[in-house]
Amino acid sequence: MINPPLSPVRAGDAELRRILSRADLPTLLMTVAHLTGDVDVLPEDYNPSRWLPDPAGGLSAAEQDKARELGFRLLRALRDGSLPPPVPPSPETLRRITTWAMGWDTVGQLPLLAEEIVPSGADPKAPDWTLAELAPGREFRVVVVGAGPSGLLAGHRLAQAGIPFVIHEKNDELGGTWLENSYPGCRVDVPSHLYSYTFATRSDWPEQFCTQDEFLSYLRAFAKENGLHEHIRFGSEVRSLEWDGKKGEWRIRTHTDNGEELSTANVVITAVGQLNRPKMPDIPGADRFDGPAFHSAAWDHTVDLSGRRVAVIGTGASAFQFVPEIAPECEELVVFQRTPPWLRATPHYRDQLPDEERWLQEHVPYYAAWYRFGLFAPGLQGAPWVVDPGYPPTERAVSAANDDVRAVLTAAMEAQLADAPDLREKVIPRYPIGAKRVLRDDGTWLQTLKRDDVTLVTDPIGEVTTRGIRTADGTEYDADVLIFATGFRASEFLTPMKVTGPGNRDLHEHWGDAPAAYLGMLVPGFPNLFSIYGPNTNLVGQGGSVLYFSECAMTYLLGAIRYLLASGRRSLSVRSDVCAEYQAWVDATQPLRAWGWSSVSSWFKNEHGRSVQNWPFSAFEYWNRTRRFDPDACTYS
Numbered sequence: 001m002i003n004p005p006l007s008p009v010r011a012g013d014a015e016l017r018r019i020l021s022r023a024d025l026p027t028l029l030m031t032v033a034h035l036t037g038d039v040d041v042l043p044e045d046y047n048p049s050r051w052l053p054d055p056a057g058g059l060s061a062a063e064q065d066k067a068r069e070l071g072f073r074l075l076r077a078l079r080d081g082s083l084p085p086p087v088p089p090s091p092e093t094l095r096r097i098t099t100w101a102m103g104w105d106t107v108g109q110l111p112l113l114a115e116e117i118v119p120s121g122a123d124p125k126a127p128d129w130t131l132a133e134l135a136p137g138r139e140f141r142v143v144v145v146g147a148g149p150s151g152l153l154a155g156h157r158l159a160q161a162g163i164p165f166v167i168h169e170k171n172d173e174l175g176g177t178w179l180e181n182s183y184p185g186c187r188v189d190v191p192s193h194l195y196s197y198t199f200a201t202r203s204d205w206p207e208q209f210c211t212q213d214e215f216l217s218y219l220r221a222f223a224k225e226n227g228l229h230e231h232i233r234f235g236s237e238v239r240s241l242e243w244d245g246k247k248g249e250w251r252i253r254t255h256t257d258n259g260e261e262l263s264t265a266n267v268v269i270t271a272v273g274q275l276n277r278p279k280m281p282d283i284p285g286a287d288r289f290d291g292p293a294f295h296s297a298a299w300d301h302t303v304d305l306s307g308r309r310v311a312v313i314g315t316g317a318s319a320f321q322f323v324p325e326i327a328p329e330c331e332e333l334v335v336f337q338r339t340p341p342w343l344r345a346t347p348h349y350r351d352q353l354p355d356e357e358r359w360l361q362e363h364v365p366y367y368a369a370w371y372r373f374g375l376f377a378p379g380l381q382g383a384p385w386v387v388d389p390g391y392p393p394t395e396r397a398v399s400a401a402n403d404d405v406r407a408v409l410t411a412a413m414e415a416q417l418a419d420a421p422d423l424r425e426k427v428i429p430r431y432p433i434g435a436k437r438v439l440r441d442d443g444t445w446l447q448t449l450k451r452d453d454v455t456l457v458t459d460p461i462g463e464v465t466t467r468g469i470r471t472a473d474g475t476e477y478d479a480d481v482l483i484f485a486t487g488f489r490a491s492e493f494l495t496p497m498k499v500t501g502p503g504n505r506d507l508h509e510h511w512g513d514a515p516a517a518y519l520g521m522l523v524p525g526f527p528n529l530f531s532i533y534g535p536n537t538n539l540v541g542q543g544g545s546v547l548y549f550s551e552c553a554m555t556y557l558l559g560a561i562r563y564l565l566a567s568g569r570r571s572l573s574v575r576s577d578v579c580a581e582y583q584a585w586v587d588a589t590q591p592l593r594a595w596g597w598s599s600v601s602s603w604f605k606n607e608h609g610r611s612v613q614n615w616p617f618s619a620f621e622y623w624n625r626t627r628r629f630d631p632d633a634c635t636y637s
Contacts, residue, residue, distance in 0.1 A: 002200045002221055003121035009079040009363050016075045020068045022356035025057040028071045030097050030370040034089050034117070039096040041070055046100055078364065086365035089117055102377050109380065112623050116198065116376065117369045123199035125555050127562070130162035134565040142561075143168065143252050143265035145238045145497075148176020150532040150550040151271035152219060153197065155228045157554045163561070166263070167228070168254055170237035174223055175216045177275050183299040183318060184325035186212035189440045190545045192353075193368070194375040197222070197547060203361035203368050208348045209440065236261070240498040241268055243527065248570040248637065250528065266571075267561060270494055271532045271550075274613055277489040281313060285464040286484075293482040296322060303481060305329045311469055311477060313461065314485035315341060316603075320439050322485070324448040334455045334477050336469065339600060340427045343441035345412040350442055376544060380620055383540065385434025385594035398432045398594045405433050416446045423449060426458050434540070434594035436602040490613050491515070491606035493535055501526040515612050516583045518633070519626055521553055522574035527637070528564075530557050535612050536586050537622070540595070540604070544619035552626040559629025572634040589616040 011019070020028070026046075033039045043063045056064060077083040089097065091110055098106040098113050106113060115124040131140060140163060144154045147169035158165040173179050188195045192205040195215070200222055206214065223229055233254070240253040250268045254261050278295040280286060294300040296318040310330045312319055315337040327333050361368040388399035397403035410428060417424050427446065429436075439445075449456050459471040468479040489495070493515040499507035505525055517523050520537035521530045532553045539549055564572060590596035590611045595604040605611050615622060 002202060002218070002225055004203060004362065006120070006365060007363050009075055011075075011079070013072075013076070016072055016079075017068070019356045019359050020071045020075070022354045023068070023071060023360055024357060024371060024374065025059055025064055025067045026101065027367060027371045027374050028360075029067050030101060030373070031364060031367045032067075032070045032074050033097050034093060034366055034370065035074060035083060035086055037093065039093060039100075042097065042100045047103070075364070086119075088114070088119075098373070098377070101374065102380065109620055111627075112620055113373070116373050117366065119366065120201050120203070120368060121199070125199065125551055127157065127161040127558050129562055131565060132162055134562065135568070138565065140267075140565065141165065141265045142267045142269060143238075143250070143263065144269045144271055146176055146271040146273065147171075147174040147223075147232050147234075148178065148271060148273055148276075149219060149547055150273065150553075151176070151269075152223055152228055153547070153550050153554055154269050154271055154532060154557075155231055156222075156226050157558055159226065159228070159231075161558060161561070165231055166265075167232045168236040168238050168252070169232055169234050172234050174228075174232060174234075175219055177273055177297075178212055178216050178219065180276070181297050181299075181318070182212060182301070183296045183322045185321040186318075187321065187350075188215055189317065191375045193372045195545045195547060198372075198551060201368060201372070204358055205353055208351050208353055209346075238497055240500070241529070242500045243502050245502050248527075267528045267530065267564075269530045269532060269557065270497075270534070272494065272497075273533050274490045274493070274538055275488045277492065277495065278484075279487050279489045280484060281486045283313075283461055283464055287464075288466055289464050289468070289479075289482045290466045291480050291482065294484070296483060296485045297488065305481060307331045308480040309468075309478060310334070310481045310483065311479035312336065312483045312485055313469075314338075314487070316485060316487055317341075317437055317439055318487075319485035320445055322483075323454075324444040327448050327451055327454055330453065332453050332455075333451075334457060334469075334479065335449070336457045336461055337426070338458075338460075339431070339436065340429045341436060342409055342429050342433055342438045343413055343445065344409060344438050345442075346440040347442050349440045350444070379544060380618060383434065385432065385540075387592040387594065387597050389592075393432070393597055395431055395598060395600075398434075398597055402433050402594065409433065412441075413446065416443055420446075420450045423456065426456055431598050431600040432594040435598035435600045436595070436604065437540075487603050490538075490603050493612075494531070499526070499529070501529075513606060513608060514610060516579070518574040518579040518582050519553070519556060519622075520615075521557060522579070522634075524574050524576040524579050527571035527573040530560070532557075536583075537615050538604075538613045539619060539622075540593075540614050540616075548619060549615070549622060552623050556626035556629055560634075563629055563631055567636075569636045571637045573636075574634050578633045586616065590614070592616070 029042055033041050047058055094113055095107055095110060142158055142163055142165040144151050144165060144167040147167050151167050155165060155167050171179055188209050192210040236254045236256050238252060238254050242251045244251055249264045249266050252263045278297040292303045305326050306329050308330055309332045311334045312323060313336045323335060384401040384405045387393050391399050397406050448454055459473055462470045462472040469477045515535040517531055517534045520534035532550050537549055593616045595602055596611055604614050
C-alpha cells in the first residue's frame with residue numbers, strides 16, 4: 001500500500017531491543033534528534049563510507065551501542081504515549097541534523113531538504129491552485145505522451161490542478177520501460193526507497209533494490225489509487241504533433257487498432273523517456289543468424305534457453321543483470337564485451353529489506369523520511385567524476401578523488417579475482433570512474449564469468465554468421481540463441497514522432513544531431529510543448545533519481561501552465577537567447593565530467609562525442625532552477 005498510516009507501538013522491551021539490533025543507525029540517530037529536539041545526540045566526527053557499504057554506519061562500537069539505547073528510549077516513549085506529537089523539524093534542527101549527515105553546512109539547501117523531511121503522504125510539490133479558480137469557464141486540455149513513471153506523475157499533477165487531460169500509451173499496459181524490459185533479473189539500481197515518488201512512499205518494499213515486476217506493481221498501485229486509468233488511452237501511439245497557430249493548439253495524430261485518430265490539446269507533455277528504443281549494433285550480418293535472436297529490451301520469453309548455446313553481445317547494465325540469471329540454464333554461454341564496466345560493491349543488491357527495518361518505517365514517525373534522506377544525501381555531496389584540470393586528468397583518473405575511488409573499486413574487484421587472475425586484464429576497466437555507467441555489484445557478475453561453461457570474449461566482433469559469431473581474428477563461436485544487450489538509442493529524443501511547429505518547422509530538423517531544450521523541457525519556437533526527462537536531464541549519481549527529476553520538472557511545468565491560465569495567455573515558448581545561454585552553460589560543463597573528458601565509448605554521449613543525455617550538475621542545481629516558473633524566460637501569444 002502506498003502511504004500507509006503508521007501503526008502504534010505495542011511491542012515489549014525485549015522485542016524493541018531486538019528490532020533495534022538491525023536498525024540503520026544513522027537513520028535512527030537522525031530520527032531521535034528530530035523527535036526529541038536534542039541534536040547533541042549526534043556524535044561528532046561522523047564520516048561514513050560513501051562508496052562501499054558500511055554496516056556500522058561509520059560509527060564506533062560505543063557509538064552504536066549508544067544509538068540503540070537512544071532508539072530504545074524513543075520507542076518506549078512512543079509506546080507509552082510520553083513523546084510529544086511529532087512535528088516537522090525547525091529550520092535550525094533540520095540544518096544541524098543534515099549538516100551532521102552530509103559533512104558541510106546545509107543552510108543553502110534547507111528549502112530542498114524541508115521538502116524531504118515530511119510525514120508519509122505529505123506532498124509539498126502539489127499545486128496549490130486549480131483551473132476553476134484561476135480561469136473559470138476556460139476550456140483547457142492537456143495531452144500526455146507515455147504512461148511510464150513520468151507520464152503517470154504528469155497525469156497525477158494535472159488531476160490535482162483540475163485540468164482535463166488524456167495520456168496516450170502505445171502499449172496495452174502502463175509502465176513504459178519498466179513494462180517493456182522484462183528480461184530475467186531486471187531490477188532497479190537505485191535503492192527502492194529512493195526510486196519512487198517522494199509523496200507516494202512505501203514502507204514495505206520487499207527488497208533493497210526492487211525487481212522489475214515489483215516496481216511495475218508500485219506504478220500500477222499508484223495509478224489505481226489516484227484514478228489515472230480512466231485517463232489513459234492504451235494501444236494509442238502518438239505519430240505526429242502539429243501546431244495550429246490560428247487556434248493556438250496542438251493537433252495530435254495517434255495510431256490505434258481502429259486506425260488513425262485525431263485530437264487536439266492546448267498543451268502537450270512528452271514523457272517518453274530516454275531508454276525506450278532498443279539500439280541494434282552496427283555489425284555485419286546482424287540479421288543473418290538462423291536461430292532465435294532478440295534484444296534484451298524485447299525479451300522473447302517463448303525461447304527456452306535450457307541446454308542451449310547462447311551468445312550475448314554487450315556487458316552493460318542489462319547484460320550485467322540477466323547473464324547471471326540465465327547462465328545456469330545454458331549448456332554454454334559466450335559473452336562478447338567491448339568495454340568492461342566499473343563495479344560498485346553493493347553486497348545487499350539482491351537482499352530482502354530486513355523485517356526490523358520495515359517495522360521501524362511502519363511505526364516510527366519520520367523514520368522513513370530520514371531513511372530516504374540517508375540514501376539521497378550522498379549524491380548531494382557531489383560525485384567523484386568532476387574533472388580537476390590541475391590534477392591533471394588522464395584516462396586513469398580525472399581527479400585525486402576519482403583516483404581514490406578507482407583504488408577502492410579496483411581492490412574490491414581484485415578480491416573477487418584471486419582464483420581467476422586471467423580475468424583481471426579483461427574486467428578491470430582502463431578508463432576513469434564515471435566515464436560510463438557504474439554498476440551495482442554483489443559478486444554475482446564476476447562469479448558468473450568464472451564458471452566453466454561461461455566464456456568472456458574481448459576480441460572485436462567481425463560479423464554475425466548464420467551459425468553464430470565470428471571475431472575479427474577469425475575465431476568462430478557457434479550459438480543456438482543470440483541476445484543483443486546493446487542498449488538504447490538514448491540520444492534520439494521524441495523519435496519516431498514527427499513534431500511540426502509554427503511555420504512548418506520540423507523539430508528533428510531543427511535539432512539535427514544535437515537535441516537541446518531549456519531545463520530539458522522547452523524548445524524555442526515550439527509553443528506549449530514540454531518534455532519530461534528530455535535532453536540533458538539524465539542524473540548520474542548526484543542525488544535523487546530520475547523520478548525526482550521528473551517531479552522537479554513538473555513543478556516548473558505546472559508553474560508555466562498556471563501563468564498561462566492566470567494571465568489569459570494562449571501560448572508560451574522559451575526565448576531563443578535564454579535557451580542558447582542555458583545550453584552553452586550545460587555544454588561547457590560536460591568536458592569537465594569524466595564521461596565528457598574520457599575518450600571511452602558510452603551511451604552517455606552521442607556518435608559525435610557530445611552528451612545530449614546527462615545532467616552534469618547536482619540534483620540540487622536542477623531543483624533550484626525548476627522550483628518556480630520564470631515568466632521572463634518566455635515569449636507569449
